[in-house]
Amino acid sequence: MKELKVTEFIDKLASNDPTPGGGAAAGVTAGLGIGAILMAMIFSQSDKLSKEDQTFLAKKIEEFEKSKEIFVNIIDRDATEFEPLSKAYGMPRATDVEKQVRNEAIQSGLVIASQPPVDLISEVSQIVEGFDKVIPLIKKIIVSDVGVGLQMLRSAVQASSLNLYINGGQLKDKEKQEEYYELANNKVAELSSQLDEYYTQVKDILIK
Numbered sequence: 001m002k003e004l005k006v007t008e009f010i011d012k013l014a015s016n017d018p019t020p021g022g023g024a025a026a027g028v029t030a031g032l033g034i035g036a037i038l039m040a041m042i043f044s045q046s047d048k049l050s051k052e053d054q055t056f057l058a059k060k061i062e063e064f065e066k067s068k069e070i071f072v073n074i075i076d077r078d079a080t081e082f083e084p085l086s087k088a089y090g091m092p093r094a095t096d097v098e099k100q101v102r103n104e105a106i107q108s109g110l111v112i113a114s115q116p117p118v119d120l121i122s123e124v125s126q127i128v129e130g131f132d133k134v135i136p137l138i139k140k141i142i143v144s145d146v147g148v149g150l151q152m153l154r155s156a157v158q159a160s161s162l163n164l165y166i167n168g169g170q171l172k173d174k175e176k177q178e179e180y181y182e183l184a185n186n187k188v189a190e191l192s193s194q195l196d197e198y199y200t201q202v203k204d205i206l207i208k
Contacts, residue, residue, distance in 0.1 A: 039145055
């Protein structure tokens with residue numbers, strides 16, 4: 001999926017093919033978000049910054065490059081890790097034994113399919129830590145792209161929460177279900193609030 005042209009990806013998303021789905025779209029959105037932020041950070045590297053700030057910015061760029069790769073991989077993982085669940089839904093269920101085997105496969109598939117959104121939320125959680133120290137180092141001429149990136153990351157975590165709701169709602173493992181709901185309810189709300197705060201900081205720079 002990640003090798004498709006943008007127009008091809010959108011066309012496949014807007015078709016009756018089972019993949020790509022919303023999870024892959026969230027991966028693309030997160031990838032574009034961190035990409036926009038990285039562009040602004042790289043553009044803002046300068047000898048005019050203090051040595052400490054130069055080192056900090058370079059370290060963050062290195063970290064966010066890894067985040068970008070994680071998001072790009074989620075685009076494909078959403079399809080590959082949905083496959084066991086898709087196959088499980090298609091398993092025979094004519095007998096009690098077949099029904100049991102199918103149900104067990106579905107339960108296993110739900111957990112596998114939920115890992116990409118869990119990982120996306122976890123990675124965004126890492127990105128927001130200390131991000132308030134990044135914003136002042138960005139040149140005003142390009143700081144709007146940081147705001148764009150923050151909004152895309154926010155959309156990606158909100159989208160990922162929906163995958164956890166739909167998968168978690170079918171789980172019989174109540175502990176795992178609560179884990180997903182905790183992420184979808186509380187962690188996503190926390191991240192959204194933090195991203196909104198950073199977005200406001202960017203907007204304040206632009207309107208000064």
